[in-house]
Every structure is written in C-alpha cells, then in structure tokens.
Amino acid sequence: MTEMPRTPKPRLHIPANAGNTSLVILAALALLFALRWASSVLVPLTLGLMFSYALTPMVDGLQRRCHLPRVLGAALLLLSLGGSLVWTAYKFSDDAVQLLESLPEVSKKVQSAVRAHRSPDESTIGKVQRAAAEIEQAAQQSGPPAPAPGRGVTRVRIERPQFNLQDYLWSGTLGLAASLGQALVVSFITFFLLVSGQTFRRKMVKIAGPSFARRRVMMQALNEVNGQIQRYLLVQLFTSVVAGLAVWISFSWLGMEYAGVWGLLAFGLDFIPYIGAIILAVTASLVGFVQFGAVDMALAVGVTVMTIHMLSGNLLSPWLMSRAARMNPVAIFVGLLLFAWLWGLWGLLLGVPVLTVVKAICDRVDPLQPIGELLGS
Template sequence: MHSSHDTHTNAPPSNPLDAAGPAGHAAAATDLAPTHEPSPPADKREVALTILAAIAVIFALQWAEDFFIPLVFGIFIAYTLNPIVAWLERYRVPRVAGASLVMLVLLGSGAMAGATVYREARSIVDELPYTTYKITHAMREVRSSGELSTLDKLRRMADELKKAASPEPAQTTPPAVVKDGQTIPQVVIQQPEKDLDDWLWAGSLSAARFVGQMIMVLFLVFFALVSGDIFKRKLVKLTGPSLSRKKITVQILDDINMSIQKYMFMLLVTNVLLGLLAWVALHLIGLDNPGAWAVATALLHIIPYFGVLIAALAAGVAAFLQFESFSMMLLVIAVTVGISSFVGTLVTTWMTGRIARMNATAVFVALLFGGWLWGVWGLLLCVPVIVVIRVIAQHVDAMQPIAELLSD
C-alpha cells in the first residue's frame, strides 16, 4: 500500500514540457514563435496578361470614341439632372413629364445661348474686312515707328535659317525637248494645294459630326432620366443573393452619384469665379460690355484650352475695334488668358482635389491622358471618369492600390 506522498511523487507530470525541463520550454518557444513567410512572387504570366488587357482597353476606347464619348457624356448629364427630376417626382409630377420638362428647359437655354453666340459671331464675321484693314494699318504704323524692329529682326533671321536648312527647290518647268526639228514643251501636272473651300468643307463635316453626337447625347439623357433608378435596381440584383454585396453595390452607386454632383457644383463655382474676375479686369481696362464678355469667357471655359483661346481672341478683337490700339488688344488677350489659366490650372485643380478627395498630381495626369485619348472631349470628361474609378476602387479589395494612388 503506497502512501499519499509516494502517489504524488510518482504521478506523471501533467505537462510534457515540465518533464523535459528548461530545454523543452526553449524548444517549444522556438516552435511557437511566429514565422514570417515571404509572399509568393507575382506570376509573370498574370502580370503580362493584365498589362496587355489594359493596353487593349485603352486602344479600344480610342478606336470607338464616336460611341463612348456620347455615352459617357450622356450618363454624366443624366446624373446631374436626375435630382431635379426626382424633386419634381416628390411633388407628384410623373417622371416622364418631369424628364420632358427638364429637357425642354435645357434645350431652350441652349437655343437662347446659341442664338446669342450666333448673333455675336455674325457681327464679328461682318466686320472682318474692316477689322483686317485696321489691324494691318496698325501693324504698319507700329513697324514704321520702330516698335517691332526686334521682332522683325527675329522674323528675318528665322526666314534665313529656314532657307539655309531647306534644299534647293526643284525645277518646276522641265526643259523643252527638240524632236525632228520641232520644240515640244513638257507638261508637269502639279497637285493643287488646299484652299479655303477644302478647310470649310472639313469644318462643315466636323460640325455635322458634332451635331449628330449632341443629338445622341440628348436622347440618351432623356431615356436615362425617364428610367430612373431601374438600372440601379438591376445592378443590385445582378450582384447575387449575398446581402453584403448588395449593400456594397448600393453604397458604390450612391457615392458615384454624390461625387458627380459635387464635381458639377465645382464647375459652377469655378466658372462663376472666372466670370467675376474677368468682369472686374475688363471693367478696369475700360472695355465696352464687360459683363457680356465675362459671361462668354465663363461659358467657353468649360471647353478646356480651346474655349479660353476663342474667348480671348474675341475680346481682343473687340478691344482693338474700340481703342484702335494694337497694345490694348494684346493687353485684353493677356488678361483673359491669364485669369483663365489661374482659375483653370490652380483653383479648379485644387478644388477638384478637395471635393473629389484626390491628389492634384493624379488630376493633372488624368487631364494629360484624357487629352491624348479623346482630345477636347477627353479633357472635359477625364476628371469625372477618374472620380468614378476612385469610388469603385475604394470598395473593391483587388483595386485598393489604385484607390491609394488616386486618394489625397
């Protein structure tokens, strides 16, 4: 019969590590220590396929720009006008009637603005011969006074360098051929150069193409406003039965809607600021109708780069006709371009970064890429497109690197 002390002494240890002593505890600590396994390297084939797919998408967007530009532009306009239609619907106005009313107001405003611009353009065209004469006469007076002597020297130097760098012109009329005692002149058929009619024809085709795209945009906006949130419900339904996916999809669509509306509000604020600054500057210069020119500058500023140039040249011509001074014309052009550049480059880029919560570098790179991809339309649409991409990337785990690059 064993005593209780012996029983306690001979009992096996409850923890096997106690039997092994300190060495066992050290080995266990080594085994239980967290191990940092290196992440597997990226599959080269997957990376190559991703790069090729991105390049294919980019060139497909460029090749099918006649389809994608009206589509994207119409979607953004529909997002902008949808709150007005929804507000009318809350007052028991049928959605079809509300969408029709909004489109009629939009078309009426566009027609009034177009008629005003047409009258101004028609008056400028009618005065072109007189304007050309006055500009030519003023430049001759400036040359005779010696103010442009340096400019003339630079121009002559450029002409001399061009002549020295270009090869000798080929003989346009070949020598006559004498055959059987008779002189037979050689005939050379030259390709006629493009004249003004060709440029006008090309411009007419571009204008017809623009009108066709605008008609497509208007129809797309109307049908999108009439449909309401039907596409939103369909997208939520296509995500599957998972409730979490449905919530994420609804949140993404709501964030896209809010971001686009904020961006359009930013455009309104910056254009109003540009109009006020232009009005103050032109009023201080003494130009007639500074308010009308300020409104024209603000409206044309929506078209990146080209709109500013058109507004500046038109205001400069008006200044020359009023003051009959070439220096005042250059002053008005410089002031208009300077204010537009300040608002467009600094204020618009900064406000876009604050409202869309994107860094200014990403916005500027988006402008460069949009201009290369779709030209003027790309400059106008690239920022809202990149805002939508950022919103989607924030809610998709696989796109978190893109969201981090675009965020501020």
C-alpha cells in the same frame, strides 16, 4: 583584425508574376485601342451619362415635390435646357460672328506690330537678303527695257479672297448637321437614363449576391459613388458659371468689345483645367492689344482672366468640393493628355469627369484602392 559583418540593405519584396503582369499590360493596351476605336459611340454615351448624373437631383426634386412623373419631369427639364441654349446662341450670334470675322485682321495687326517693334540692328541673314534685293533691282534697271504688252493683252492680277465666316459655315453644313445629330443622340441617351431612375442601381444590388449584407454594402457604395460624382459635376458647373459671369463683368468694365461672348467662352473653357484658361487669356490679350493699341491693356486683360480662373480653381472649387472628390493635379494633367489623344477636343472636356468616376469606383473596391490613392490629392 576581424572584419565586421555588413548590414544587409533593406529591400522591398514584392511578389510578381510575369504571366499576370503581361496579361495586365495587354489588357491595358486593348482597352486603349477600344477607347480610341469606339470613340464615336463612347463620346455620346459618356456625355449622356454625365448629363444624367448632373440632372438626376433636379428630376428627383420634380418628382418628389411637384409629383410629376419621371418621364414628364425629364422631358420638361431637357426642353428647358435646350430652349435656353438656343436662346443664348441666338442672342450672342451676331457678336460671335463679328468676333470671329475680326480674328484674321487681329492676326495681321499683331504681325505688323511685331515687325515694327523689332530691333533696328539687322541680323546677318537680313543683311544678305537686303543686299540680294539691291543687286536684283540694279540688274533690272541696267538691263534692256521690258517689251510693252501687245494690243489686246490684259494684265491679270490675282487677289486672295477675304475671309467670310458665313461662306465657311455654309460650306460646313454637313459637319453642322453631324453635330446636331450627335447632340440629338446625347439628348436621347440622357433622357432614357433620367427616366430609368433607380433601375440600374437595383440591378447592381441584385447582382451583388443573395445575402442581405452584401446587398447593403453594394447599396452604400453606389450611393457614395453617385453622390461624389454628382457633387463634382454640380460644383464644376457652378464654378464655370461664376467664372463666365466674372469675365463678362470684368471685360465690360475694362471696355472690351463683345464681353458677353468672352463670358460664354470663359464658361465653356473653364471645363478644361489649366489649358482652357491659358487659351482664353492668350486669345483675349491679343484681341485686347489690337483693340486698345497698348501693351498694358493687353496685359490687364490676360491677368484678369488668369486671376479669375486661379481664384475659381484654387479657392472656390476646393471649398465647395469634399476632400474625397479632390484630384491630384499631376493625375489631372496626364489624364487630359491621354483623353485628348483618345478623343480629341471631347477628351479635354470629358477627361476630368471620367477620372472622377474612376477614382470614385476605385476608392470603394479593395483591389483598386491603390489606383484611387494615386488619383487623389
């Protein structure tokens, strides 16, 4: 009986070069080190670049319709936005300070509520602790009386100072000054990028080569990348405004205190996918539990926040955003973790816009198209 020849298993033959692979790994590690080491420079530069992408259509409209020079249009736009931010901060500063000063009290009340709702059955450790306390109390009662304090001796009782937000802010004046300096740097970067207009695009087209065909392809690719990034930023800004207004209105209807401050927090945290909504829902639920004293109202506050963010992220954003600009949820989550490790809080805010820029570039460059495919939905 002759044995039938076995069919060879299909294999995927991928040409590999150990030297090239090692160089790629070393280059990736060097890039991560450079991003982390130069974060103080890259974060303001990235913020200015993103703001310039989002504000360029407005400056172009002022130049085209109102016949304003780009310098004047960019200056007026940035001054208007800065004035709006200052007015908003001044308008809600008192409510924000009161809300922050109430957070320690919220923590105490939540701890008290958790202790009150514990099971009456004590654990073994609890019984041992209670027995030890009773033995110590009995020993103190049976022992000799404590000597009376001598004349002229004052008993001192140390009390922990209460949390004062104004003292805390005053002690952090240097940090506030550093933040204002970074905001000024970002403003200048944004202003110069808005004033430059098409300068960098013309230089990139010139670098592409002397032939007309190569320059045309480069111009089309740059236009598509710019349009895709601008569309993403404007859609994100619009959905964040909608989420903030929805939280403001919903919390006002539920009777939550400082509803305007919660709306501002919802607007800012909406720029952080997944994590921002969870932080807002948990914090608002705890504050709502302390304010209303009922678990159902705390759950209603948390469910309201999560519902608004789910509708905004799963319905409104995909409807407004083109198919080419959509990102893979797994890639977004991994990217957030990576940029949070690199740049901290700024990494959470800038992670998704940077990934959008990377995807837009990879989709237009042939050797990098597999990376764009991995990042896409």
